[in-house]
Amino acid sequence: MAENTERADAFPFIGGCLCLDFANTVRWHASDHPGERLIDFSHLVRWSRSAGILPEKEANRLARSAAVHSARASAALSRAVKAREAMYRVFAAIAHGRRPDKADLDGFNKTLAESLARSRICPTEVGFAWQWAGAEDAWDIVLWHILWSAAELLTSKAMRRIGQCADDRGCGWLFLDISRSHSRRWCEMKDCGNRAKARGFHARARAATAS
Numbered sequence: 001m002a003e004n005t006e007r008a009d010a011f012p013f014i015g016g017c018l019c020l021d022f023a024n025t026v027r028w029h030a031s032d033h034p035g036e037r038l039i040d041f042s043h044l045v046r047w048s049r050s051a052g053i054l055p056e057k058e059a060n061r062l063a064r065s066a067a068v069h070s071a072r073a074s075a076a077l078s079r080a081v082k083a084r085e086a087m088y089r090v091f092a093a094i095a096h097g098r099r100p101d102k103a104d105l106d107g108f109n110k111t112l113a114e115s116l117a118r119s120r121i122c123p124t125e126v127g128f129a130w131q132w133a134g135a136e137d138a139w140d141i142v143l144w145h146i147l148w149s150a151a152e153l154l155t156s157k158a159m160r161r162i163g164q165c166a167d168d169r170g171c172g173w174l175f176l177d178i179s180r181s182h183s184r185r186w187c188e189m190k191d192c193g194n195r196a197k198a199r200g201f202h203a204r205a206r207a208a209t210a211s
């Protein structure tokens with residue numbers, strides 16, 4: 001995880017999958033001092049723009065609605081963050097070969113069922129597409145995209161490639177390991193990977209001096 005180089009307004013997209021990138025909207029996610037990046041609803045809208053989920057027009061409309069209906073926006077953000085944390089725990093368990101907690105899966109399925117109830121197949125110029133019913137009340141539309149991404153990942157072969165950064169200070173970021181040798185260990189080599197390498201070098205140097 002970038003400590004010094006990360007811009008305050010930039011979100012990381014190192015996960016290789018929408019739902020994993022969403023799970024990574026917390027710094028030091030596996031530590032006892034996690035840093036929330038989604039402080040208010042506008043951050044969620046901004047993340048969705050960076051992730052390419054919402055077209056600019058729709059993102060702007062959502063941002064304008066949030067400015068008028070702050071309580072509803074804040075409730076939608078809470079739902080997204082709660083779902084994110086359940087997904088994070090499920091993915092982290094899978095990354096370490098553990099069975100996910102039943103309560104987390106139940107919570108995920110409940111939210112997924114609610115989003116399915118709002119899903120529609122609508123005609124487009126070239127065929128049909130999934131759409132969210134009731135655009136005027138689409139507070140959870142970003143979460144809806146993320147839930148679908150998570151459901152697709154969990155039911156695909158790629159599920160076995162979910163990994164978590166091996167940083168021992170609690171980076172906790174998740175990724176899809178698409179390396180041929182299944183050997184990806186770090187969120188980013190230039191951050192956690194290099195820090196671990198430097199610590200290993202200093203430890204070996206100290207040991208050599210002591211002996």
Ligand SMILES: [Zn+2]
Pocket residue numbers: 001165166167171172173186187188192
């Ligand atoms: Zn990391």
